[in-house]
Amino acid sequence: MAQPPPIRPTDYAPLPLTHENDPGRLYNAPPSPEPNASQFHIPTADQDGMPYTDDMGIPLGAAQPRFLGRALYDDGGAGMRNSIASSHNAYPSTDQASAYTADSVYNLNPGDPGRGGYSDAAYHDEPGFFNADQPMRRNNEKRAVYASPKSRRKKILIGLAVLILLVIVIVAVLYFAVFKKKSSDSSSAKSGSTSNASSSSSNSSSTPQGKVAIVTGSDGSTITAEDGTTFTYTNSFGGNWYWDVNDPFNNGARAQSFTPALNETFNYGVDKIRGVNIGGWLVTEPFIVPGLYQSVQASATNSITVIDEYTLLQAGGQAALEDHYKTFITEQDFMQIAAAGLNFVRIPIGYWAIEVLDGEGFLANTSWTYFLKAIQWARKYGLRINLDLHALPGSQNGWNHSGRLGSYNVLFGPMGIANAQRSLDYIRILAEFISQPEYKDVIPMFGVTNEPQGTAITQDILSRYYLQAYNNVRLASGIGQGNGPFVSFHDGFLGPDKWSGFLPNADRASIDMHPYLCFSGQSTDPITARTSQPCDSWGGLFNNTMANFGFIVAGEFSNAVTDCGLYVNGVNLGTRYEGTYTLDGNHPDLGNCTTDWLNYQSWDAPTKAAYKTFAMSSMDALQNWFFWTWKIGNSTAGKIEAPQWSYQLGLQEGWMPTDPRQAVGQCGNNSPFKGPLSAWQTGGAGAGAIPTDVVNGLSWPPPSIVFANGVTSPANVLPTFAPSGSPLTLPGPTITPASGQPSATASVNVGNGWANPQDQAGMMKPVAGCSYLDPWIGSSSSPPSPLCTNAAAARAQAAAEPGITEAPRRR
Structure with missing residues (x-):
């Protein structure tokens, strides 16, 4: 079949990577392998425990990459962009693009410069006072004709009286029709009202004084974005948006008519989670945003090879990373996700959103400000968030999406306990923030650790860590059943069946599994021959887990059936399909990835239909799921080179279902789990009563x-921290109420970052007189000897009981 026209060559700025006519966007990354499958592997080591490395010094098998797709082209001109994006737009808009996206290749929602702000005219109240055809004016005219002659002075006095009366009536009507109505609408929204009709509010900061700010709307309404630009709300599923700057924690938005609004109860086990990951945004991955990595590599002034976020920054990519945060995901992405029939987003963040210690090399705190934007956007469009702690200090899996490619050092190796102690602190800090009443309804799920290497760590050690993480989350949410988020535990690649009976009666605990087919045995079978494979592989497994453990969610899956795709296995690591990936053995050359799997522009109708069927088979088998990922960014070649990983691109090109409910029954499952879950699994009777034994x-x-060498070391000879520090608290967003409001609304309470003031245990810190290794030292290194220089220091380090410290401090 005919090949698509070639992309014209273009000169790219060091970071701003833009095609002359098709400003691109950025990228996303591929999912991780499933541990029990043959595709799963742990970075291999020699007989001395040292990991094998390739010519670049990268540990063999250390990383399973994810794929990048193309962001959408902007309709706007040929100005240089700041990143690389796709050439398509799933949700065309004629509205003015946001300031963030106007100069970025990530811009998926180009606008029409001709459209301005609200198309409002002067405010009109009850027409009887202003219309010549209304009774009041006609009656006044009639009296003027037939009244008895009066003195001129009396006429003037009567006229003044009528005018005063008219003013009084107008003021009364404005009060009850506008100001009183706004107050009523606000109260109604708080108590559960989800009306799709637009309502009035006080002036917003982006609305000229004297005009009325629109705070809610349905399909076709005009939205004012955070930066003051406008676009059209597109949602054919009966959803409504809601945002009032003077009432910023109002949860009146609904993603779709068939999804509970944020101020309504989401019935887990009955209501389905149909979600998508926002991967590659706040934790970058080369295969998701290849253009970012390629452009930083091209402009690097040192000899560093850019393979993960750590080396991206070592190569001078700080400005590029910050620009990526601004432009890769914007408010319109959240609107589009709701418009796609999805009701949840899973958002990965790294520990560096909270703090970075000296020498660790990550960009501290910056990504947190963008996560706060994500909360606001999710609230505005009725989406719920699964917060995913994706990267821990020392790395929990050694893959590039943990921040640094190489060894893993959480619960493993000489710094295994110390790194886990820090990680538990960060879990606690995040739990305290999201358990606050301002945020708990928007973030009802918390994945405490993404993809730990459970097969090497051992289930016993991972289980101990998970119980501590669970305790930290529950303490943050305070006393009482049903408070705080679902606590999501990744299965550690052990398989969900291994977790049957784990933490019985735990208050809202769930298992997270990431089922992928692409990292197992490769095949030349076309996608048309593999559409039922998800049903055969996963349907029964997920049904059994819902019955035997409780709630299970597929936190990641994709449409990929091979490991083809730029950087899917890591930067310059090749593919199994083409026989160039050698980190887990030799693989036969089965063909050419580009022509066989990646040239989506040439896919015919049967191929697209097969991918859609494959996607729906996955959705039906998994029941509650998050696709990995929402979008894939362009490479510097100006194209998406991992199309099977982009939900957005699939919608644009016709191989993802436009209504995910169409997937129900795709597998022909006669007995899918229909709920409800047991009461204790959802925070009801018996929740939290975990047996003492x-x-x-x-x-x-x-x-x-x-x-790594298989040796087991006693914990008392390893570096550990003591609870001697004051816990950090995370700041809320900066929200400025609209101008012209009463002084009582001059500021908005965004929470103090700490939901439970009774949670006063100290934060883990080094003990004076004791030795510590680099968090990424490697899991075959020996612990420091002597561990501590005096007995008092040793006793302090060994103390497990937390102490009471001063109240938490703001970061």
Whole structure:
């Protein structure tokens, strides 16, 4: 079939990467492998425990990349862009693009410069006072004709009286029709009103004084974005948006008519999670945003090879990374996600959103400000968030999407306990923030650790860590059943069946599994021959887990059936399909990835239909799921080179279902889990009553830690921290109420970052007189000897009980 026209060559700025006519966007990354499948592997080591490396010094098998797709082209001109994006727009808009996206290749929602702000005319109240055809004016005219002659002075006095009366009536009507109505509307929204009709509010900061700000609307309404630009709300599923700058924590938005609004109860086990990951945004991955990595590599002034976020920054990519945060995901993405029939987003963040210690090399705190924007956008469009702690200090899996490619050092190796202690602190800090009443309805799920290498760590040690993470989340949410988020535990690649019976009666605990087919055995079978494979592989497994453990969610899956795609396995690591990936053995050359799998512009109708069927088979088998990922960015070649990983691109090109409910019944499953879950699984009767023997059997810290060479080391000879520091608190957003409001609304309470003031345990810090290794030292290194220089220091380090410290401080 005919090949698509070639992309014209273009000169790209060091970071702003833009095609002359098709400003691009950025990228996303591929999912991780499933541990039990043959595709899963842990970075291999020699007999001495040192990982094998390739010519670049990268540990063999250390990373499973993710794929990048193309962002959408802007309709706007040929100005240089700041990143690389796709050439398509799933949701065309004629509205003015936002300031963030106007100069970025990430811009998926170009606008029409001709459209301005609100198309409002002067405010009109009850027409009887202003219309010549209304009774009041006619009656006044009639009296003027037939009244008895009066003196001129009396006529003037009567006229003044009528005028005063008219003013009084107008003021009364304005009060009850506008100001009183606004107050009523606000109260109604708080109590559960989800009306799709637009309503009035006080002036917003982007609305000229004297005009009325629109705070809600349905399909076709005009939205004012955070930066003051406008676009059209497109949602054919009966959803409504809601945003009032003077009432910023109002949860009246609804993603779709068939999804509970944020101020209504989401019935887990009955209501389905149909979600998408926003991967590659706040934790970057080369395969998701290849253009970002390629452009920083091209402009690097040192000899560093850019393979992960750590090396991206070492190569001078700080400005590029900050620009990526601004432009890769914008408010319109959240609107489009709701318009796609999806009701949840899973947002990965790294520990560096909270703090970075000296020498760790990550960009501290900056990504948190963009996560705050994500909360606001999710609230505005009725989407719920699964917060995913994706990267831990020392790395929990050694893959590039943990921040640094190489060894993993959480619960493993000489710094295994110390890194886990820090990670538990960060879990606690995040839990305290999201458990605040201002945020809890928008962030009802918390994935405490993404993809730990459970097969090497061992399930016993991982279980002890998970119980501590659960306790931290529950303490943050305060006393009482049903408070705080669902606590999501990744299965550690052990398989969900291994977790049957884990933490019985835990208050809202769920298992997270990431089922992928692309990292297992490669095949030349076309997608048309593989459409039922998800049903065969996953349907029964997920049904059984819902019955035997409780709630299970597929936190990641994709449409990829091979590992083809730029950087899907890591930067310059090749593919199994083409026989060039050698980190887990030799693979036969089965063909050419580009012509066989990646040239989506040439896919015919049967191929697209097969991908859609494959996607719906996955959705039906998994039941509650998050696709990985929402979008893939362009490479510097100006194209998406991993199309099967982009939900957005699939919608644009016709291989993803426009209504995910169409997937129900695709597998022909005669007995899918229909709920409800047991009461204790959803925070009801019995929730939180974990048996004492279970708790006692999972004490923390673990008595020993495994190293890469298979040696088990006692915990008391390893570096550990003591609870001697004051906990950090995360700041809320900066919200400025509209101008012209009463002084009582001059500021908005965004929370103090700490939901439970009774949670006063200290934050883990080094003990004076004791030795510590680099968090990324490697899991085969020996612990420091001597561990501490005096007995008092050793006792302080070994103390497991937290102390009471001063109240948390703001970061």
